[in-house]
Amino acid sequence: MYNRHPIPNEYYPTQPSAPTVTQPANQFQVVEEIGRGSFGAVHKVIHIPTKKVMVRKDIKYGHMNSKERQQLIAECTILSQLKHENIVEFYSWDFNEQKEVLYLYMEYCSRGDLSQMIKHYKQEHKYIPEKVIWGILAQLLMALYKCHYGDDLLPLTTMYDRMKPPVRGKNVVIHRDLKPGNIFLSNEDNEDKDNKNHRNMDYSQVVVKLGDFGLAKSLEASIQFATTYVGTPYYMSPEVLMDHPYSPLSDIWSLGCVIFEMCSLHPPFQAKTYLELQKKIKAGKFEKIPEYYSDGLNLMVHSMVDVDLETRPSTFELLQDIQIRTARKSLQLERFERNLLDYENELVNIEKILERQAMEYEREYSQLKEQFVRAVEDRVSEVVNGKKIGKVPESIHGYYNKRLPRPAYHWQTRYR
Numbered sequence: 001m002y003n004r005h006p007i008p009n010e011y012y013p014t015q016p017s018a019p020t021v022t023q024p025a026n027q028f029q030v031v032e033e034i035g036r037g038s039f040g041a042v043h044k045v046i047h048i049p050t051k052k053v054m055v056r057k058d059i060k061y062g063h064m065n066s067k068e069r070q071q072l073i074a075e076c077t078i079l080s081q082l083k084h085e086n087i088v089e090f091y092s093w094d095f096n097e098q099k100e101v102l103y104l105y106m107e108y109c110s111r112g113d114l115s116q117m118i119k120h121y122k123q124e125h126k127y128i129p130e131k132v133i134w135g136i137l138a139q140l141l142m143a144l145y146k147c148h149y150g151d152d153l154l155p156l157t158t159m160y161d162r163m164k165p166p167v168r169g170k171n172v173v174i175h176r177d178l179k180p181g182n183i184f185l186s187n188e189d190n191e192d193k194d195n196k197n198h199r200n201m202d203y204s205q206v207v208v209k210l211g212d213f214g215l216a217k218s219l220e221a222s223i224q225f226a227t228t229y230v231g232t233p234y235y236m237s238p239e240v241l242m243d244h245p246y247s248p249l250s251d252i253w254s255l256g257c258v259i260f261e262m263c264s265l266h267p268p269f270q271a272k273t274y275l276e277l278q279k280k281i282k283a284g285k286f287e288k289i290p291e292y293y294s295d296g297l298n299l300m301v302h303s304m305v306d307v308d309l310e311t312r313p314s315t316f317e318l319l320q321d322i323q324i325r326t327a328r329k330s331l332q333l334e335r336f337e338r339n340l341l342d343y344e345n346e347l348v349n350i351e352k353i354l355e356r357q358a359m360e361y362e363r364e365y366s367q368l369k370e371q372f373v374r375a376v377e378d379r380v381s382e383v384v385n386g387k388k389i390g391k392v393p394e395s396i397h398g399y400y401n402k403r404l405p406r407p408a409y410h411w412q413t414r415y416r
């Protein structure tokens with residue numbers, strides 16, 4: 001058993017400084033509105049100088065007091081420093097003072113979010129393959145490791161690597177609003193291929209990105225809890241429901257609920273009224289995941305959705321699990337295989353270029369040879385016909401002197 005690390009009460013910097021990265025809004029071109037959240041619209045935009053597709057979240061700050069605004073800036077600062085491949089990247093920010101809107105520019109995730117994926121499987125009456133679920137869980141744990149300990153995990157050499165217990169992080173970030181709608185999906189290259197209407201339904205190699213960090217909290221105070229959770233707080237831990245402070249373990253509870261929902265295609269706790277739901281969450285009793293899945297996955301979910309904070313595992317403890325290690329190793333190998341394939345494609349391309357170069361070389365060589373033969377024949381006939389022998393024609397000199405561009409590779413072996 002690993003030691004649990006004390007949870008800092010506060011993760012906000014005492015002296016919030018403004019994020020260093022700002023981009024004027026006129027550098028972005030709006031492509032379309034892709035949705036609306038509780039804090040404002042979300043647009044797909046293009047950053048004109050780099051042509052990079054991004055997302056712009058508009059947050060109206062007119063109703064906030066100065067403390068809340070400061071907190072929002074502090075959170076932008078945290079987000080801009082949270083760089084991890086499984087966390088939606090925060091690029092920059094800007095605001096329109098006249099309209100009192102803050103614009104947050106973030107990584108665009110071309111495959112939608114986990115709630116859309118779950119909906120798709122529900123409509124198809126199919127279960128999400130277990131391997132996909134382990135892969136998504138492993139990626140989310142890696143993202144949470146970065147948040148909860150402020151560190152990146154080293155890649156696994158073998159599945160049995162000893163992992164050094166993390167030191168107590170200085171910048172502990174607690175997500176506090178982990179739910180399928182805040183878990184975004186993209187492809188390895190994050191290209192927006194045929195995905196406008198989520199037609200690409202192959203989720204086997206999806207890259208998971210945790211998004212919507214902390215914004216809920218800073219805005220919570222101003223627009224009230226009830227507005228933040230317009231829906232139902234299906235994923236909220238019992239301690240948070242009882243007004244105890246959030247801790248990294250609250251994220252683990254929510255993550256367990258999300259994984260349960262991926263397996264069962266509905267959240268673990270459901271009720272007709274808020275009070276009934278609260279009661280169910282506090283009791284912490286919920287069904288097993290469908291028989292389709294392994295006991296290992298069921299145990300994992302039940303260990304995370306545990307009312308007792310003493311026995312609920314931390315991110316680090318979960319990452320020790322052999323199935324999570326297997327999933328991580330498998331993700332690493334898949335990436336390695338993809339890199340090898342890219343490399344192979346590159347070699348095929350180089351070969352094609354070389355072949356084209358060699359053909360050009362051969363064509364030019366035979367043209368010169370033809371010119372030379374013709375020139376020699378002309379000269380012989382001049383001599384035979386007793387004509388006055390003039391200067392050696394240029395083409396003959398050319399044949400000897402001309403330096404042909406030689407293909408960079410192979411030419412010596414092929415055209416010697």
Ligand SMILES: Nc1ncnc2c1ncn2[C@@H]1O[C@H](COP(=O)(O)OP(=O)(O)OP(=O)(O)O)[C@@H](O)[C@H]1O
Binds near residue numbers: 034107110113211
């Ligand atoms: N980085 C992103 N890449 C692609 N789509 C995104 C991104 N962020 C948000 N979206 C999409 O924009 C829409 C609104 O998202 P947003 O997170 O603001 O609100 P929400 O999750 O629907 O509600 P809430 O504000 O309560 O979390 C959703 O359809 C979401 O999938």
